[in-house]
Amino acid sequence: MNKIIAFIVVIAAGAAAVLYFGHSTPAAQVPAGWTGFSKQEYGLSLAYPKDYSFREEADAGFFNELGIYDAIINVPQDYQRGTDFEVGRVDVLVSTTTANCYTESPSGRILSATKTINGTDFKYDPNQPLADDAMGGQRGMYSLFAAAKNGFCYRIEKEVGFRDLRGFADPPYPPHFDETKANADLDAIVGTITIR
Numbered sequence: 001m002n003k004i005i006a007f008i009v010v011i012a013a014g015a016a017a018v019l020y021f022g023h024s025t026p027a028a029q030v031p032a033g034w035t036g037f038s039k040q041e042y043g044l045s046l047a048y049p050k051d052y053s054f055r056e057e058a059d060a061g062f063f064n065e066l067g068i069y070d071a072i073i074n075v076p077q078d079y080q081r082g083t084d085f086e087v088g089r090v091d092v093l094v095s096t097t098t099a100n101c102y103t104e105s106p107s108g109r110i111l112s113a114t115k116t117i118n119g120t121d122f123k124y125d126p127n128q129p130l131a132d133d134a135m136g137g138q139r140g141m142y143s144l145f146a147a148a149k150n151g152f153c154y155r156i157e158k159e160v161g162f163r164d165l166r167g168f169a170d171p172p173y174p175p176h177f178d179e180t181k182a183n184a185d186l187d188a189i190v191g192t193i194t195i196r
Contacts, residue, residue: 028118028192039069042094043150043196048073048189069094073189075182085177086138087161090189094152101146101153111146118194122147122156137164141183149195156193158186 030036030047038045057070075088111123122145140161
């Protein structure tokens with residue numbers, strides 16, 4: 001009888017630990033040829049193609065918030081070589097400030113639509129504008145997803161940038177990059193991000 005009670009207690013404690021520590025969120029599978037990464041103290045895991053660059057930064061503040069961590073994934077330098085492509089990047093930022101988690105800085109737009117990524121509901125703006133920089137025709141497409149969970153604000157920032165040389169240089173201009181492929185490649189990375 002004591003063994004049965006001890007067994008039930010062990011099973012109940014294990015179930016409680018799973019629920020308490022959030023391990024019931026399914027982790028995304030790491031695709032073949034990709035590198036998996038996890039940061040346990042923030043309950044974060046992700047994956048990226050092996051030829052992409054990856055770096056971590058501590059104390060990475062974003063606007064008026066206390067950012068404490070940033071994981072940055074960049075496409076290879078030769079990505080879509082011979083086109084007007086300039087940058088492809090996914091950042092995962094972690095902040096201890098959750099009060100303004102669903103407000104985009106500096107515009108102040110409220111992120112209102114919901115997208116579930118591996119069991120976590122992220123807010124985003126479905127009408128995200130094309131970003132322009134007057135310096136040399138730099139243009140970009142930027143997406144922001146935010147989730148408040150575990151006492152942190154998690155922000156996923158996806159950026160695809162190119163240089164539109166019309167008006168800044170004489171022709172011929174490089175061909176426009178494959179936007180669909182670039183967005184799909186970065187969306188595949190976003191699809192691996194798991195917050196536990």
